[in-house]
Amino acid sequence: xxxxxxxxDISVGQTLPERPIPITSSLVTCAALAxxxxxxxxxxxxxxxxxxxxxxxxxxxxxxxLTETYLRDWVGRDAVFRKLSVRLGAPNIPGTTMTLRxxxxxVEGNTVEVEVVGQNDKWGMHVKALATLELAG
Amino acid sequence: xxxxxxxxxxxxxxxFVGRECGSSTAADPVNKAMIRHWCEVxxxxxxxxxxxxxxxxxxxxxxxxxxxMLFVWNQTGYAVASTGRPKxxxxxxxxxxxxxxxxxxxxxxxxxxxxxxxRLGDVISQRTVIDNISERKTTGLGEGYFYETxxxxxxxxxxxxxxxTFKVLKFRPAKKDQA
Numbered sequence: 001x002x003x004x005x006x007x008x009d010i011s012v013g014q015t016l017p018e019r020p021i022p023i024t025s026s027l028v029t030c031a032a033l034a035x036x037x038x039x040x041x042x043x044x045x046x047x048x049x050x051x052x053x054x055x056x057x058x059x060x061x062x063x064x065x066l067t068e069t070y071l072r073d074w075v076g077r078d079a080v081f082r083k084l085s086v087r088l089g090a091p092n093i094p095g096t097t098m099t100l101r102x103x104x105x106x107v108e109g110n111t112v113e114v115e116v117v118g119q120n121d122k123w124g125m126h127v128k129a130l131a132t133l134e135l136a137g
Numbered sequence: 138x139x140x141x142x143x144x145x146x147x148x149x150x151x152x153f154v155g156r157e158c159g160s161s162t163a164a165d166p167v168n169k170a171m172i173r174h175w176c177e178v179x180x181x182x183x184x185x186x187x188x189x190x191x192x193x194x195x196x197x198x199x200x201x202x203x204x205x206m207l208f209v210w211n212q213t214g215y216a217v218a219s220t221g222r223p224k225x226x227x228x229x230x231x232x233x234x235x236x237x238x239x240x241x242x243x244x245x246x247x248x249x250x251x252x253x254x255x256r257l258g259d260v261i262s263q264r265t266v267i268d269n270i271s272e273r274k275t276t277g278l279g280e281g282y283f284y285e286t287x288x289x290x291x292x293x294x295x296x297x298x299x300x301x302t303f304k305v306l307k308f309r310p311a312k313k314d315q316a
Binding site for chain 1: 174175177178179180181182183184185195196197203204205206208209212213214215216217218243244245246247248249250251254
């Protein structure tokens, strides 16, 4: 995690370092359980296939959690999350890689808006998020 | 479906707007173990989530939960896999649309707003209502209806701590129509 960013360190258009995340059965299933999401499509491959998917797939709470962690590592420990809007797209299926990228969209006082896009290398855009963070004064 | 069939179905589905579903008080208060288990998988290393002593010395003065754990505290648990979700109006709405061929389902948008960070010992209650259902739409997946739930989260004093909107598309898979 970096030092706490201040608003003077942040400008519109600034990009965050890319973060590729390998999507594995372990990540999909263990993260579903860590978010207490017991829907079978996230841990039972045969069930997921019976619903038309090739394999188990990542749950939304994990997409949000990975986005939060990516932003936390960039902004530092003190900033407070105020809002996270998420548009959902293609599924995250084991055997693929999702790369997170971020770009600062606005800076007003201590309030920063950052867009995060998670691009799956086989299936396309998995998630497009807009986060509102409040920096420590 | 004939125009009359569609009108009859829509009369039934729009009656779900405003109905409450899935309200609960968390079985466990906000706690270090669940936070640590979440952080392990997400790769989150913030001392403000993991180390009470370091958090006490930090800007917050205490340990807090990650923001996006907001929806985790009130999850139903293993029963979802073993016996299925308990029936509530949202489940009934889904089953009604399934029965009319709108059996595809995909979540499209969700927004969480955080009033304050959650602290150890907070007991979170949630109340969810079906807030709105769209008119029939043509989408890339097929024709269908978007419905949106709104969940309000409160603490042990009844004070608001967060809010979530969640939008779902229930659709008639396009391929099936052509078959």
